[in-house]
Amino acid sequence: MIFPLLSIIHRTTFLLRKMTEGTAELLRQECMDGLMARDVQWPEETAKANHPLKRHRRVGDRYTWTIPLKPLNVQHSRTSDLVLERSTFCIIHVDEGEPESPLDNYIISVQVLSACVLRHKYIVDDAGLHEWLDKRLLPLTVIELWKIPVALRPKPIADLMASVSAIHSLLEPFERPETWTYFDDELHEWILEWEKEQQGKICDEKKEQDWDADF
Numbered sequence: 001m002i003f004p005l006l007s008i009i010h011r012t013t014f015l016l017r018k019m020t021e022g023t024a025e026l027l028r029q030e031c032m033d034g035l036m037a038r039d040v041q042w043p044e045e046t047a048k049a050n051h052p053l054k055r056h057r058r059v060g061d062r063y064t065w066t067i068p069l070k071p072l073n074v075q076h077s078r079t080s081d082l083v084l085e086r087s088t089f090c091i092i093h094v095d096e097g098e099p100e101s102p103l104d105n106y107i108i109s110v111q112v113l114s115a116c117v118l119r120h121k122y123i124v125d126d127a128g129l130h131e132w133l134d135k136r137l138l139p140l141t142v143i144e145l146w147k148i149p150v151a152l153r154p155k156p157i158a159d160l161m162a163s164v165s166a167i168h169s170l171l172e173p174f175e176r177p178e179t180w181t182y183f184d185d186e187l188h189e190w191i192l193e194w195e196k197e198q199q200g201k202i203c204d205e206k207k208e209q210d211w212d213a214d215f
Contacts, residue, residue: 003053004065007035014053015039015105016091039103040093053106056125056198058088058191083120086188090125116141116171119182124191132194133187140183141167147179 006012013035017023027037041053060066092109111130113122115137124130142164145157154174160167 003063005063006053008065012036012038014041015103016107018105019101019103039105053091054093056088056090056129056195058086058195059084080120082184082188083122086191087123088125088129088191089123115168116176117144117181117183118187119184122187128198129191129194133190136190137183138164138167140181141171144176144180145171148177152177 006014011034013027013030015023015038031037041051055063057063087110089108089110091106094105094107109125110123111125113124113130113133115134117137117140124133142160145153145160154171160170163170
């Protein structure tokens with residue numbers, strides 16, 4: 001369960017989409033199950049640091065309630081467990097500013113991370129992590145290209161450097177040589193490193209808020 005504290009302990013559900021008749025029907029069912037429906041989380045919504053919903057999340061992280069089950073007669077997924085465990089997401093507050101509706105809602109925000117030096121595609125949140133990882137993956141891709149003999153390169157190095165931001169898409173169709181190195185095994189450590197950096201920024205921001213509150 002992604003939000004056990006809110007769902008099980010506080011018995012609260014929040015809007016992850018704009019209100020429609022279909023959404024209203026789901027809310028009626030959830031309220032019959034004992035959940036209280038709210039649009040967004042106030043007063044936490046005004047907080048800048050460490051919001052209980054809008055934090056960077058990873059599948060199976062310390063905020064997730066995981067229930068071990070026996071995989072008896074369960075068909076194995078074609079997607080590696082490592083791909084799922086390295087996937088991240090975040091919740092974003094959407095303020096439509098529509099005068100006819102006072103309701104806000106959240107959305108789950110993700111982007112696809114793909115690179116020539118990754119065997120798999122990954123789902124990551126777009127709160128800076130995608131760009132942070134790309135700054136590592138692009139130089140590694142360029143190194144792998146330089147390792148290929150000139151006659152076997154899919155495109156001249158000069159042409160690729162002219163569109164360095166589009167290298168991954170430009171190289172998508174080509175077959176990697178045996179000397180090509182993949183960095184999927186490094187991805188998890190990189191994500192953990194980014195999380196530590198973000199946690200440090202949150203702590204600094206929280207200290208600034210506490211300092212301002214004293215005055």
